[in-house]
Amino acid sequence: MHPVEELLALFEARFAEDSFGTFPSTLYDPLRYTLGVRGKRIRPLLCLMGSELFDEITPDSFHAAAAIELFHNFTLIHDDILDHAPLRRGQPTAHSRFGLPAALLGGDVLLVYAYEQINRIRKLHLPRILDLFNKVAIQVCEGQQLDMDFESMDPALIPMKDYMDMIGRKTSVLLAGSIQIGAVLGGASDGNARHLYEFGKRLGMSFQVQDDLLDIFGDPGQVGKKPGGDILSGKKTFLLLKAMELCPPHQAGVLAELIRSSRGDRVEKVMEIYSDCHIAEWAEEEKEKFAREAMDHLDQVAVLSSRKAPLREMAANLLRRTS
Amino acid sequence: MHPVEELLALFEARFAEDSFGTFPSTLYDPLRYTLGVRGKRIRPLLCLMGSELFDEITPDSFHAAAAIELFHNFTLIHDDILDHAPLRRGQPTAHSRFGLPAALLGGDVLLVYAYEQINRIRKLHLPRILDLFNKVAIQVCEGQQLDMDFESMDPALIPMKDYMDMIGRKTSVLLAGSIQIGAVLGGASDGNARHLYEFGKRLGMSFQVQDDLLDIFGDPGQVGKKPGGDILSGKKTFLLLKAMELCPPHQAGVLAELIRSSRGDRVEKVMEIYSDCHIAEWAEEEKEKFAREAMDHLDQVAVLSSRKAPLREMAANLLRRTS
Numbered sequence: 083m084h085p086v087e088e089l090l091a092l093f094e095a096r097f098a099e100d101s102f103g104t105f106p107s108t109l110y111d112p113l114r115y116t117l118g119v120r121g122k123r124i125r126p127l128l129c130l131m132g133s134e135l136f137d138e139i140t141p142d143s144f145h146a147a148a149a150i151e152l153f154h155n156f157t158l159i160h161d162d163i164l165d166h167a168p169l170r171r172g173q174p175t176a177h178s179r180f181g182l183p184a185a186l187l188g189g190d191v192l193l194v195y196a197y198e199q200i201n202r203i204r205k206l207h208l209p210r211i212l213d214l215f216n217k218v219a220i221q222v223c224e225g226q227q228l229d230m231d232f233e234s235m236d237p238a239l240i241p242m243k244d245y246m247d248m249i250g251r252k253t254s255v256l257l258a259g260s261i262q263i264g265a266v267l268g269g270a271s272d273g274n275a276r277h278l279y280e281f282g283k284r285l286g287m288s289f290q291v292q293d294d295l296l297d298i299f300g301d302p303g304q305v306g307k308k309p310g311g312d313i314l315s316g317k318k319t320f321l322l323l324k325a326m327e328l329c330p331p332h333q334a335g336v337l338a339e340l341i342r343s344s345r346g347d348r349v350e351k352v353m354e355i356y357s358d359c360h361i362a363e364w365a366e367e368e369k370e371k372f373a374r375e376a377m378d379h380l381d382q383v384a385v386l387s388s389r390k391a392p393l394r395e396m397a398a399n400l401l402r403r404t405s
Numbered sequence: 406m407h408p409v410e411e412l413l414a415l416f417e418a419r420f421a422e423d424s425f426g427t428f429p430s431t432l433y434d435p436l437r438y439t440l441g442v443r444g445k446r447i448r449p450l451l452c453l454m455g456s457e458l459f460d461e462i463t464p465d466s467f468h469a470a471a472a473i474e475l476f477h478n479f480t481l482i483h484d485d486i487l488d489h490a491p492l493r494r495g496q497p498t499a500h501s502r503f504g505l506p507a508a509l510l511g512g513d514v515l516l517v518y519a520y521e522q523i524n525r526i527r528k529l530h531l532p533r534i535l536d537l538f539n540k541v542a543i544q545v546c547e548g549q550q551l552d553m554d555f556e557s558m559d560p561a562l563i564p565m566k567d568y569m570d571m572i573g574r575k576t577s578v579l580l581a582g583s584i585q586i587g588a589v590l591g592g593a594s595d596g597n598a599r600h601l602y603e604f605g606k607r608l609g610m611s612f613q614v615q616d617d618l619l620d621i622f623g624d625p626g627q628v629g630k631k632p633g634g635d636i637l638s639g640k641k642t643f644l645l646l647k648a649m650e651l652c653p654p655h656q657a658g659v660l661a662e663l664i665r666s667s668r669g670d671r672v673e674k675v676m677e678i679y680s681d682c683h684i685a686e687w688a689e690e691e692k693e694k695f696a697r698e699a700m701d702h703l704d705q706v707a708v709l710s711s712r713k714a715p716l717r718e719m720a721a722n723l724l725r726r727t728s
Contacts, residue, residue: 108554109550160509163509187483191543193516194516194542197520205532209524224432226510227429
């Protein structure tokens with residue numbers, strides 16, 4: 083059993099030796115650049131922890147963890163193109179630095195390299211893991227498309243249930259799949275793997291609520307993005323959709339208009355309405371609710387409670403995070 | 406053994422039952438649309454013929470053929486975005502009909518569905534086929550990036566050798582890989598599979614020369630694109646690069662300028678220079694040379710000559726094609 087920090091160091095040491103080509107550099111530079119702006123490696127860590135719940139970590143789990151991190155970065159590169167995002171983790175995005183063609187193709191080849199990692203998994207496990215990986219990948223694409231569809235819609239017309247379905251696919255399924263794939267490689271029973279998948283899904287929902295909170299109430303220096311970026315870009319968030327439900331009709335109308343507008347003071351105005359309607363308090367509770375449900379599923383995984391300590395620590399860190 | 410027409414019908418019957426999701430339709434409509442504008446199914450046919458050289462075709466080969474056709478359509482969708490192409494096979498391209506975001510994401514999920522088909526191949530063959538498929542996919546992305554890199558370069562500065570390397574990756578490797586994958590699934594020895602790969606590579610080069618010829622000398626009604634589209638878009642082609650080599654310096658200079666210009670008569674002017682320098686004749690010879698080399702490799706495949714008839718017929722059709 084490894085504490086979170088040690089697992090991260092083990093992953094980084096293996097992940098640093100990439101298997102990408104070098105020619106043409108116009109294709110590979112954007113990849114190395116994007117992967118070099120390191121994220122928190124949440125998904126590969128969850129994969130490794132999923133394995134270690136049941137057994138020693140094998141090379142298979144490191145390959146799966148690498149595939150998942152490559153896939154995640156593929157989605158970031160393409161999503162940033164679609165969102166016209168100038169910054170990611172405080173640095174220029176791939177397309178703003180290298181141009182759209184190189185970012186689009188760089189994303190494509192990164193997805194292929196994810197499958198190249200999957201193919202390093204032993205034959206015994208390969209078909210099952212490839213199946214789980216494909217199912218996750220398809221849902222992530224579906225979630226991103228739903229997010230794009232919502233972008234141009236009036237927030238009053240998006241039911242919270244549909245929004246949660248979108249977030250589930252776009253964000254939660256990859257966290258859930260990461261733990262599940264790790265668990266299967268560790269030898270988890272179907273029942274245990276299912277509980278871990280559900281743990282991951284709820285953790286993902288909770289994670290997204292925290293993301294939405296950080297966008298508005300986070301420290302910009304730590305978050306690496308402008309505060310209120312979601313408001314400025316008219317993005318649909320848990321906070322916005324809940325405010326549309328909770329606020330009195332006149333405020334909901336103002337809110338819908340503010341989100342569509344290009345007024346210079348729209349971040350402040352939206353925040354005033356969120357404050358009037360106690361949206362931050364609702365979001366904190368919602369985050370806690372998802373986190374409790376996640377923990378209930380983790381509790382039901384039939385292994386010694388002490389083995390679950392790293393996953394509990396990781397979950398707590400994610401929901402307390404400031405960036 | 407099946408004649409080409411029968412193989413095509415067998416493929417279409419299985420390929421029509423797609424395994425895509427339906428929700429959100431904004432993601433899946435562009436896929437079904439693109440796949441509905443049927444191409445010639447060259448690559449899946451080559452895969453099935455590669456198998457049938459050695460044995461009866463098994464479901465594995467149909468899955469591989471489907472994966473290859475899905476992959477090919479993924480590259481078309483993304484390439485059309487990068488080339489700002491309004492038409493493909495005489496119909497609006499996915500991005501011009503459904504917008505860039507849906508085409509980008511539709512391409513992404515199509516690539517995942519290609520791997521979903523690969524995962525239907527029996528465990529025995531899966532790691533080898535996944536490896537061959539990944540290697541091809543990586544080179545196709547590299548080739549497309551090289552093509553983008555060349556786009557902004559002075560044609561006088563692109564050595565024919567580098568141009569051929571680009572075409573090799575972008576076009577030929579997928580034809581080569583299609584036959585090779587089929588052959589491996591049919592039980593080909595390593596030596597036979599290698600000869601078939603080389604057959605496919607030369608066939609691909611020959612195919613590309615024919616493509617370049619058709620762009621200028623083809624019947625627009627049959628080709629489905631405007632004549633001289635490569636000239637209008639300033640694309641580097643076999644014809645252009647060879648003309649830069651063969652024409653006297655003053656004409657090469659005029660040619661380089663014409664390609665960069667937006668003159669309304671540039672297609673006619675470029676065609677005049679091609680005619681003066683006998684570029685069409687050179688291209689016809691080059692096409693024949695690649696085709697002969699391809700056939701030499703096919704001859705060396707150690708199976709009864711009569712089993713090679715469909716591949717020979719297919720190759721001849723490709724090089725005589727008018728669209």
